[in-house]
Amino acid sequence: MSLKRMVPWVAGLCLVSAGYADDQDKGDVTKGKEAFQTRCLMCHFEDKADKKIGPGMAGIKDGKLPSGKEATLANILENMNKGGNGMPAFEQMLSEEEKINIAAYVLSL
């Protein structure tokens, strides 16, 4: 293959792998929203901060979880894994990818 013909191919591959790495790191908010709606919405409002069974998630993008903890991916993952005080532990119920997607969505609310 000539160098000229290889350039677009290599550039395309870089774009694809960059996109993939991005999804892995930050989660897919669209998929996270769907999963949130089936797994979490029964207990948590996504569009207000009012309490349902657990606290509403609206406002988390401003930097704090309802408990006052910092709104970080790590804190949300830990909360999802362990649950407690009326929230089920999702450690075994969701894949790592699903958890990261959901956490990414929660961080956008």
Ligand code: HEC
């Ligand atoms: C059966 C109801 C229920 C379900 C389902 C549920 N939660 Fe919760 N969640 C709660 C309760 C109750 C609390 C408050 C716990 C407390 O006060 O310590 C809570 C707290 C939280 C908090 C706040 C943590 C903090 O530090 O302020 C987050 C974030 C959260 N849940 C996310 C989720 C996500 C994401 C899901 C779906 C994967 C989910 N919850 C599913 C009941 C639920």
